[in-house]
Amino acid sequence: MYAFNDKILVVDLDDKTFETLKPPIGYYKKYIGGSGLGARLFIDYGGLEASPLSKNNPLIFMVGPLTGLTYPLAGRHFACARSPLTTFWGQGSSGGYWGAKLKKAGYDGLILLGGSDKPVYIVISNNDIEIRDAQGLWGLDSFKAEEEIKKDIGDKKFSVATIGQAGENRVLFAAIQNDRGRVVGRTGLGAVMGVKKVKGIAVYGDREVSVYDEDMFKRRYYESIKKVRKAPATKILRTHGTNALFEQIYEYGDLPVKYWSLGVWDIEKIRKLSGPSMTQAILRGVKACYLCPIACGREFEIKEGPCKGVSGHGPEYETVAAFGPLMLIDDINFIAYAGDLCNRYGIDTISAGSVIAFAMELYEKNIIDKNETDGIEIRWGDKEVVIKLIRMITFREGFGNYLADGVRRLAERYGEQAKKLAVHVKGLEFPMHDPRAFESWTLAYATSNRGACHTYASTYYIEKGLTFPEIGYDKPLDRFDYKSKPLAVKKLQDIYEFLDSMVMCRFHLYGGLPIRDVLDTFNLATGWNLTVDDALLIGERIFNLKRWINNKFGVDIEEDRLPEKIFIPLSEGGTKGHIPHWNEQIYEYYRLRGWDERGIVKKETLERLDIP
């Protein structure tokens, strides 16, 4: 098929063999690629029977039809597995070059089965696959491991995905990084890679994947590049990175302060952390993923203070928020340093920042004290303590060992007072957006298959003024109105699932390439003729397939609840007095989805969507 390789590489780590799978054509038609096709293959390879931290949990890396083509914003890849953090469906995606190179090596995906007894790394070079000893690399951080693997191969053209010490130690929110700073951050897939004792995966390929209409596709590439360059969001993202709109996000009340308990903070402190301040203070250069004209990636260098001279990648908005206002820190130098440290150790900055901020609240409320925390006084804004805890999490030392299990399990250690304060859905820590600020986060967080997630159904863009006319949203929705949201969230989830099955960067939506545009490109590349309705149906199928998997893993309405703390209205700030309307929306949403009142996918829905 055009735009696909029709091949998945399956590596069996138990006996160090590999084979090439040619998925049935129906799989591609029904699930395209990315996390959609990943979910389907997950079932075939025993994912439903495997527990998250057994080596039988298949770890699946997927690209899509647009990945690696000469087309902007299509350089990403997905990783999927059962999440050790939530115990439910887990997935995450990352930018850089790794995905494009996997595609050009001739594969639409890579499935890791079983586990090795001793540390290994995998080299995929076009059709040449090698599993090499990595005992000398075990214990290295994720950047250092990447460097050593490249050195070992002796060819800088390779992209390498690695785990740091956190993945080795099965920190439940361990990440998989690639290309020195790009990260599959969420749901702890680094721990799955750690259990398999795979330290790294190096890929390189130079095959061009053919597309259906080469000429038109080439022309479209140049047009698309122009469109992206012209889009206002591009300039903003290029200049100030994903943290560009920090102040605006704060004004909406969307930015959490003091672990979701305050509506306002000192505006001067907010300004110190905003994109423009960050640009001025620490930006050394920008960094683009494969063929991306936006280049939202940041390279920083700290120019003053105790960390002077330290340089690295980031920080993204999520990191600035999590290590900033969430824990009452207003020092961008420190945040850049902390975020970089998380990348090196290989832990998700959202979960890490959240669990540390949560510990600060537990400490303040006397739910824990220093006799439980190895003598450490975990006070709001204490930067030295934060660095110490990041290290203790990574190595599972003392109290860090409990933090390494995430917010939900930490709370469960201390009973119902703590549970009432813990902010997560399905065990995944909230990203840095507040459902009190945009009603659409309510259902987006509640029903996202991987737990509280800001990248599925960012309906809040509609609330902020962006339109999606292709799917019926040609004007903004009121951010506090909840009646319009069940349908909007459902539709956005469906279209996002489709877009993710092609594996595109989310920023195309805001960067000049709306849904219609990308769909046309997809049709040019594949020679298919999908309509928006087809796309919605495919997205709906994928979303429901993952929900069905989650139902098998024990998810029902109880796991769709928002945390109690988020129903406490804030007395000041952009969300003053507003709370999410979960109760008022959830059953309508279930009805629209074709799920029963317990949140279980109905048989007729599975049949309608042709899910086996």
Add this chain to the structure above:
Amino acid sequence: MYAFNDKILVVDLDDKTFETLKPPIGYYKKYIGGSGLGARLFIDYGGLEASPLSKNNPLIFMVGPLTGLTYPLAGRHFACARSPLTTFWGQGSSGGYWGAKLKKAGYDGLILLGGSDKPVYIVISNNDIEIRDAQGLWGLDSFKAEEEIKKDIGDKKFSVATIGQAGENRVLFAAIQNDRGRVVGRTGLGAVMGVKKVKGIAVYGDREVSVYDEDMFKRRYYESIKKVRKAPATKILRTHGTNALFEQIYEYGDLPVKYWSLGVWDIEKIRKLSGPSMTQAILRGVKACYLCPIACGREFEIKEGPCKGVSGHGPEYETVAAFGPLMLIDDINFIAYAGDLCNRYGIDTISAGSVIAFAMELYEKNIIDKNETDGIEIRWGDKEVVIKLIRMITFREGFGNYLADGVRRLAERYGEQAKKLAVHVKGLEFPMHDPRAFESWTLAYATSNRGACHTYASTYYIEKGLTFPEIGYDKPLDRFDYKSKPLAVKKLQDIYEFLDSMVMCRFHLYGGLPIRDVLDTFNLATGWNLTVDDALLIGERIFNLKRWINNKFGVDIEEDRLPEKIFIPLSEGGTKGHIPHWNEQIYEYYRLRGWDERGIVKKETLERLDIP
């Protein structure tokens, strides 16, 4: 008041001060002593607001009116606190001499508040209280710490309660041991002591507590001693210890085999572990608690195999079952060694054996594998692995770190398959009795305030032939009949709560001192004039007070459920085909208790029982 000291010693570990509390007389009248009065004081000292592993969790040691008097079977003491294992009400009791000495030192109880920065031990010698540095003792096992503290004090008359390394490391089922082998085993109170950094508590006192009718009481003492000596159970317990009826328990199907999955095992193996075999193989001597003519305690010495020459205390029935058939081990030498090791490290043998056996099942079912277990193959019956895991639990090393959190939390790491196999109520691992064998265990386990517990409402004695005519049970109940059980369990719970508030060893009931007898003794000692109905009312009040505390901690019907695994009928053995009837009993029990359908104590019930 006669038989009471009217004094509780309150030690504040934050500022190393202490004071003497004189509880209101109404407290004694309403809750007597033991865990009843302990629960009342727990509320006064901030227990409801404290999380289990904060130093604010008050750790309360209690004795009762009969403790330390010249009377048999009254040498025990209770410890109470919020349980780190369940996060709900926690309590346990222990024999030996420690309780009698605390009473004779002039106290009805000891409350530890706050926590020390550095390890300390406490010396209570009549009215002389000292808090001493214990930095040199931190890291010692519980026996060695007892020895060193005695040496340090220079007076062998002291009894010492200590924690081992498990309590220091906050293993969630860490125990508090005293008198070289007597143990407050359940609900993890050793971890609470560890958080407070109290390594040991040495007590000695020589005051005689006066009783109401000295002459009659003295005469009653001699009569009681005779009665106990004559009781058939005494001879059995003295000769073979608590493990005397191992075979009989197996015949009923009450003994769990292969982590609650098999109904039968090789009868020769069962015989090898029975009391008589144990007596023959390893008994070196018997050991009695304060003034106890039964002396069920065992001193063992291993006479062959790799542990030849090792001697120690135990093993009790629970330990033999947990480290025996539960994990398919039939070597009594090994079991004695493993149990002794648990005592030294300071961990509960029931929870430790359970969590290890559970790990064996997870390993067999591929829910975990050796890449998650630090390379250890956790196979059924592997004795070397068991010893290794006991150590790893104690020091929270690697995979042992997860085991140290108990069965419930271990299961939660691995999702719904694991949760379906985990055998606990409220997070407390089942003791070694199977609800499929005696229907009364169903409600006893479901509703005991500390979680699955065999010492409250051992209604199964009625099912096995013992009678309690004072409370209306003058003939045995059928063991598989469930209709009679809600009332029987309620009544037994109430009377047991009363007996525990006096602080008596359970064996008086089977050892010649039935309820009537003990109640008369109580009246002689105190000068009160309680009837059996009064006793039942006091017991009911205490039971409901603890339930009310648990409601505050989040307990409702969801926490009263039995584990799914126990509803799978066994195809062979003494319980063949029978499963517990939880659904059929629970609402009737709630009705009898005056709780609502969610298991919450109704306001009118609190008022009726005069609970504030």
